[in-house]
Amino acid sequence: VGALSEVFSHTDGTLKLLGVEARALSLRETVAPSGYFKVPAFMVEVLPVWNTDASEVTLASYRTHGTSLAFVSRDGRAVMVADPAHSLANLPYTGGVGILILLVLATLFLVFAVRPYYLSHRAETTANILE
Incomplete structure (x- = not known):
């Protein structure tokens, strides 16, 4: 189990983490914006894609677990979290x-x-x- 850190998203709802190790990260929303449900805790697995001689990571791919609200974008470059206020599960x-x-x-x-x-x-x- 790694160290616990508290991070804050930007006002537009985005969050950028740089320099993350290739491992599973556990994310938990502590406070939801007014008028929204909290997103259930979920895991993001960071998987490195190495160049041909395995000397450098050329791309990071992601895999999510724990909730259907968290998913990998179509281009595979970002983890997206659906708006839980508009999710059928929260109606x-x-x-x-x-x-x-x-x-x-x-x-x-x-x-x-x-x-x-x-x-x-x-x-x-x-x-x-x-x-």
Whole structure:
């Protein structure tokens, strides 16, 4: 376990860490901006890409673990954190009882709508056998 450090993001929400060793970093948001949810703690694994003779790191690639809100950008050069206020996982659970009632009613409707069809089909098959 390495040393703990506290870093602050810029006002635009970006954070740049220079001179980071190739290892796994654990990141945890301590205070979320007003009106936002805190991002769950996550890990960023820094993986070096070496030149052909392994004498110099030419690029760092990243891998994230711990939350789907943290992901590597399409170009692979940055770790992005999704806006948790707009994440589906953080939407308020509203209307749950109403949705549950609708699901129960729809299931009952299906049972009562399909049963007569099934019985008439069965009766027709039985009548065809008896002829």
